[in-house]
Amino acid sequence: MGKSVWLLRSVWVSVTFLTFLFFEFSLQAQPDGQKLFNQNCARCHKVHQDFTGPALAGVTEEHEEEWLLSWINNSPAMIAKGDDYAVEIYEEWDKQDMPAFPQLDEADIRAVLAYIEAETERGPGATVADAGEPGAAAETDDAGIKTILIVISVILLLIALALARIQGSLNRLVKEKAGEPVPEPLTIRKIIRNRKVAAAAVIVVVVFLCAKLYDGAASLGRQQGYQPTQPIAFSHKIHAGINQIECKYCHFNAEKSRTAGIPSVDVCMNCHDAIQDYPEEVFSGNTGTEEIAKLLAAHENNAPIEWIKVHNLPDHVFFSHAQHVKVADIECQECHGPVEEMDELHQHAPLSMGWCVNCHRDTEVNIMDNEYYSIYEQLHKDLKAGKIDRVTAADMGGTECQRCHY
């Protein structure tokens, strides 16, 4: 009887758990209308006012869902087909094409429409109150699991210690009963007083301190993790992450020059001429609109923005972005870390000489496809003959002093 109750109970628990799990999963799988709207539509449309394209408030009431699905999916095709209403809109908006969105499936488009509907109901001027940060939640979860694991390990360790002690006491009791000689118990005091142990401990401590000192000395002037507060709370996450703007759109010098270049205000204004509202709160605590206002003020007053340089190389180092980005085709993230996940930018890599040199030693150079490298005849021969399987920057002098110091 008891056994069957236990069985029932466990089945019930499992089912509930799984249900929760799947429910959770299905919730997450639901497309995020707001995100999709921001990514795809916001460049030309606003909900409550006309922009490059018409305002979208009430669009779901005006049109059949069927028509909307097909329009959003491929409006040029509809115009070509001669759909009356499609052509009418096209004419009305100065024959501006709305691009097709083949990447959005029906569920996506429905989600976008649902978002528009919700926004329509909310009315103009309302802010989104509950813009939860899924990333932050995930981080807390991770942290929680870690804490639990640590607590469990500590408990287990304590149990093991207690058990060992009990076993020791029992053994002693057995030996006492048998009349055998009982060794002195090994106390902590005894261990500490032991000369060998003390010597070993001193050596360990000294080695540890020396290592720490060396690390500290070597990192003097290095700023790994440096995360200054910038004059404008610019979020790389919003730009490069959520909105998927290519790094080199703003840092367009990276392929041409030594410096990747901080974009000038006019580059920002390419987009922010239109995007001036961002009612959500950004990491600085202000709303995006407030931060964008600082940019607009700079533009208005012709006052350059004094960004704080995050990645500083010493003056005697000559580093060229063009060499690394254009010639070597290295991803920005390799040195700058997951910028698209950073709200406020910080220095990801140590930018130390050892770090540079290691990469020069390890990174394979594609010498076959660039005619410049044809002068390295021996390397080409060895590569063909299979004597070497790859050529690194260091093989061509990439670790020599005057490649970077002059």
Next chain:
Amino acid sequence: MATKKYWKGLAERAPDKAFEAQQQREFPEDLPVDELFKDNVLQAKAPRRDFLKMLGFSATAATLAASCEIPVRKAIPYVLKPEVVTPGKASWYASSFVRGGDYCSILTKTREGRPIKIEGNPLSSITQGGTHARAQASVLSLYDGQRLKGPHQKSKPAEWQQVDRQIKKKLNAIRERDGKIAILTSTILSPSTRQVIRDFAEAYPNVRHVTYDANSCAAMLDANEQTFGVRAVPGYRFDKANVILSFDADFLSTWISPVEYTKQYSKKRKVSKDNPEMNHHVQVESMLSLTGSNADYRLRVHPSQLGLVLVQVYNKVARLAGANTFNAPAPEGANKKLVDQTVRKLWKNRGRSLVVTGINNVHLQKVTNALNSLLENYGKTVRLRKPSYQRQGSDVEVQQLIKDMKDGQVDALLVHDVNPAYSLPNAKAFNEGLGKVALSVSFNDRLDETTSQVQFACPDHHGMESWNDAEPRQGYLSLSQPTIAPLYDTRAFPESLLKWMDAEHKTYYHYIQEYWKANYFPRQDKYNDFTKFWNKVLHDGIFEPEPDTEDDLPEFTGIDQSVIKGLASYSKGLEGQALVLYEKTAMGDGRYANNPWLQEMPDPISKVTWDNYLAVSQSFAETHNLKNSIRQSKGLIKAVDTVRVKANGADVELPALIQPGIAENTVAVAIGYGRTKAGKGGNGVGKNVFPLARFTKAGLTLAAGNVSVEPAGNTYELAQTQTHHHLEGRPIVKETTLDEYKKDPFAGNEEYKDQEKIKKLRETTLYKPHKGLKEGHHWGMAIDLNACIGCGACTIACQAENNVPVVGKEEVKKHHEMHWIRIDRYYSDDPDNPEVVHQPMLCQHCDNAPCENVCPVAATNQSSEGLNQMAYNRCVGTRYCANNCPYKVRRFNWLDYTGADSFPWNENIAEGAMSSDLTRMVLNPDVVVRSRGVMEKCTFCVQRIQDSKLQAKSHGKKLKDGDIKTACQQGCPADAITFGDQNDKASKLSRKHRDERNYYALEILHTLPSVSYHTKVRNKAKEDKDTNTQQV
């Protein structure tokens, strides 16, 4: 030839014991050990407590240093980024360097909107991509903190509005009373500016434009006017001349258009096995000039005899031509053989020869014209149809103006780009006259000797801040464009004139455009649209509608016997103890005095920096008991006795430096020094010797006769370079004669005949060569000693490119100069009239470098591309490398020369030399600024190598031969330097390295240098060479 003895100075030629002892010293100066450890610190014992104290202090200091916060650096982008500016990349603009008559067509390199380097514009057929030291250094003058920062009234700052109002009021008053206005300017190359002056002359009555050149060529202009009806300098074509005879014309260094002439001249000095021909150059002069040092034969004559030699040559040619001769005495003790030989050569090369005279005397110039006419050179090597405008001054008009000023005949004087109060021999008269002028305005860029005396200073822009045009030769036009917004509240000179005219005001930029639209746009048919035409010219920097062709000469009207009378009076005036005034390559007529790069550039002949001095001959020194010695005080310093020179009513005390090559009874001194109001860098450097000159009816004579030179009893320390290294008799320069070269291309370089043996010897080594050298690039350089004229343009080009600091006179005295490329000058043969070789010396980038294996911290090592690398931030300053370098090309930062040190007592800053925030703007951001205590040296312009490699990689293309040009190579007006890849067997450099004349300096030491030299070839008969005495 290997037995020939070379010497760097007279002391080395006949060494005494003290000199030999000095050469044996490891360091030229005593190490300041005693000074540092005064209190017997060396003997003191360090007790344990002190040790612990020191330890504690160090640890605390380290901790404190470590806890210092890293400074916050800002990155401030543009608000509106200009399309053409890419941060981190240079932009180049074609422009022109114009200072008075000095001209170079240039390309200006700007980084983030500030000009940092000047290079020659290869499109110009005048300067053909060459530059001289002055043009290279002009970028530093832009950042001169002593320039006027706005208009001044009575030397006090004022506002433009207020100044304009007052000047206009005064001008109007002068107009009403029909007064006289004089505009005194230097040679103006800009046709638009000349038009503005003409317009101004229409707007105001009685405007007289007087052109004044301090080192005048007025006599030549007068002579050409009288004999051809063309008042201009002819367009010379040294590249068409097989025989060149020059009378005191320093045409490779200072005379009229040295870059143009050097380009032409050096084309005829490059010999190869296939074309073993070169020009034949004879120089007749009184003191050893740079041009004279390059001549095949040099006739050393007393100044009073120069004209007589000229007439003698004329007479001999006239006899051959069947023309009339002149009755003139033969020059004293003439070397008949050399004169006859030169005459024969000239006659044989009629139409392919050239005679030039640098003496500013109308009679001598007329004889020169007659001689060139007899030799049928007009239209061929001397072209008057398209004359040069690079000297326009008139001595007669200047003197007339001064007279009128003194008589109160001038109501307004506008002074532009000249400094008569300094450079006129009769400056006192000028100053007196200036006081009588109702309105005096100066457009000079600083409160100089003249400007500080005028009522209004309306400073002109620097050439790099303003729009302008230039016509150095008729039909050869070029544009100047601003490469930076004006640093100060200055205004272009023509713009000021436009503003003061009552005409409707327009900017000078529009004025130039309109002028071009009316005058030059119709002279081409390629562009219908003016804007397109303008943009094209602006892009190229030049507009040369018609090619230079041989022309029909204007009729030569002939000369009469009166020239002989004039000549006799010229000679008479220079009799007895003569004094010659000359111009230095760097300093010009004094206008560059506040440019520390030029001040510190060693004189090509004497190697003296930061001074002028009286050059005297050995025999003169002996008779006057003048000593030159090496003095032991904080180093071994050149100390010379001073003399008092009296001539033309002026007297100056000057240090007397013994120099070879000076005629008997002659002394020489450079003009352009002794400025009192040039700025902190130039004030009080040397002595002003303009007062020793005089005006005659025949022109300004930069010489004097019957001069009194008496010992003044003082000694003076000179900062002279190239005195502190010793050759130990090793052959470092090689030379031969053209005849021998024709017989055997290995002449003078016989050691290299057995190429197989050389190859084997080169490969024999104890050290393993760098394994990467055969793969990829292996950079190298070849320097043609036959092309190099020793002008020093490379030194300044390198200084600008590589942030080489200026150290100042005191440091040069201690042999602490920092130039990465120096030019060594070696004398040989006759001490009275020596032969000279100029040898540029820079890091040889040895494949087996002696400097590398003595460095305890491996701060200097070999790269796989053959560069001898120097990692400054690793260097700890032991100076072992410099000690072990046989070429002595390593430079040590004894002090902080750029003012970047945290401790002021470590700094040693020459005024105006890259030491203030303003002057530091000239620094090249691609090259690190070295700090105190580190070694530095030539890098083969590694920043340019890296940049060119990157460009090639980015485009996926092979690096082309010639893509990389080092700064010295680019700046060289003689194309003496070739840089390239030794592994590329088809490269120009590899061909040069295979040449028969190719040799390596001190190859016996087995250093395996990457820099090679080419034997110098003299166009000289062998027998003359052995007995080289052409003393007249």
